[in-house]
Amino acid sequence: MTRRTVVLVPKHRMLRRTLYGLLLAAPLLPGGLACRGEEVGFVCEPDYSALNLGPIAVQADGGFPRPCGLCPPHPDGVSNWGCSAEGTADGGADLICHYQSCFGDGRRPEGLRESAVLDSGSELGALFAKAAWLEAASVPAFLRLAEELQANGAPDVLVKAARRSAGDEVRHTRAMQALARRHGAEMPEVDLPPFEPRSLEEMLRENAVEGCVRETFGAFVAGWQGRTARDPEVRGTMRAIARDELRHAELAWAVDAWAQEHLSAAQREGLRQSRRDALRSLGEEVDGHHPPEPLIHDAGLPSRAQAQALFQGLAAVGLQA
Secondary structure (H helix, E strand, O other): OOOOOOOOOOOOHHHHHHHHHHHHOHHHOOOOOOOOHHHHOOOOOOOOOEEEEEEEOOOOOOOOOOOHHHOOOOOOOOOEEEEEEEEOOOOOEEEEEEEOOOOOOOOOOOOOEOOOEOOOOOHHHHHHHHHHHHHHHHHHHHHHHHHHHHHOOOOHHHHHHHHHHHHHHHHHHHHHHHHHHHOOOOOOOOEOOOOOOOOHHHHHHHHHHHHHHHHHHHHHHHHHHHHHOOOHHHHHHHHHHHHHHHHHHHHHHHHHHHHHHHOOHHHHHHHHHHHHHHHHHHHHHHHOOOOOHHHHHOOOOOOHHHHHHHHHHHHHHHHHO
16 A cells, blocks of 8 residues: 655744744733733724624514624724624613724635625624635635646645645634634625636735735734633634644745746845735734734734734744745
């Protein structure tokens, strides 16, 4: 019987050292239960991750509607990803609007249309349903990457790693769906138009932004959740996902390294600029990150100060590449 050999993308040693160092320091980094502006040198801002719009009418069956269309635009342009009804002391309920928090984005495919979680029973349910949606959207993104790498003569190890990553994302989708349903939410439908042919440079630019920056940060956040989530099911799920996401990040950086041999000096500088721009944009999102307490406690999301520390680790890797 022949044993199957799996050829892996080389490990990114600096990336791993940075991530492991941050996770080992997790208990020492600033906590997230209160605004700690004095400790980390910034002024506290209003929390727009969850916005209470006040009372909503009770339905005839005793339930509460969730008219997410009433949720106003986020002041920073962050997308609304659902709403929930929160019971009040008088037996009524308030409508709570939820906005995109500092969660691992994964590899968003080109053309992905935003979709809100319309029937979330809780903040945790909405978070996991949105995460499942992002994981599901990453499947076609990796399959497209594999096809484009093969078409452009990339090493077989990169093509196979991209296909394997698509399979990982299928498992991640199912795991996040299970957590979402446990908290009364369902994953929204992935709305993605057919892909159009594109150049090697366009593919590599997307890899620089979605892979080297956003997916790498997603691996950092998943690792953090796997270490700090108080819910044991969430903690175990995120530990498994974090291992895969770290490999996905290493794939992105390996693709970037392969690309250096196939681009002109001007094109290589363009890729570096794309990474710098993506880092700047992500840094602004992290600065506006204000997760509600249940997402910090049970889901293990980093607080604002902790997310900033994770981002600084990512920036150290990204700016030296």
